[in-house]
Ligand code: SF4
């Protein structure tokens with residue numbers, strides 16, 4: 001939606017929030033509040049509060065046939081009920097569906113503000129089969145988040161560590177650029193880039 005000249009940032013935030021509520025729960029009340037917000041902006045705060053009160057704040061259960069986003073919310077709610085040490089986060093990539101478009105590579109570059117030539121998530125391409133029955137296979141290669149990550153114990157300054165939820169992280173402020181983790185990582189995931 002384009003921003004109207006008279007709209008203030010707060011109005012936009014409220015409008016987007018209400019649209020999110022309506023999309024997540026199909027909440028008629030949220031749509032009604034959205035209509036009122038557009039017609040009578042002075043009542044926006046009261047309308048927002050009433051709409052929010054009618055929508056469940058957290059989806060905790062979802063059947064197998066529920067929308068994938070609803071199931072993800074329910075999974076997240078279940079995970080967050082556990083203690084950090086009992087949580088295990090995974091990223092699953094269905095290689096059968098990957099078409100090698102590199103959109104994930106670009107998204108990662110944008111998210112991490114990487115300089116030209118540096119990617120954290122390349123997509124490896126290879127040709128398989130025998131002529132004339134050949135095809136191409138694409139393998140996105142993020143950090144594998146190893147269960148026993150060899151990059152962690154080699155770090156002399158503990159810049160690489162496994163957090164309380166089992167996620168391998170790097171403290172960039174603490175890193176001294178010794179490259180020990182580059183050598184230790186069996187997947188060639190680590191990259192060293194010069195300070196910007
Ligand atoms: S390059 Fe940085 S993160 Fe890697 S081992 Fe050396 S200090 Fe640790």
Ligand code: SF4
Nearest residue numbers: 143144146149151185
């Ligand atoms: S950087 Fe390499 S060794 Fe460390 S967790 Fe990721 S894939 Fe495993």
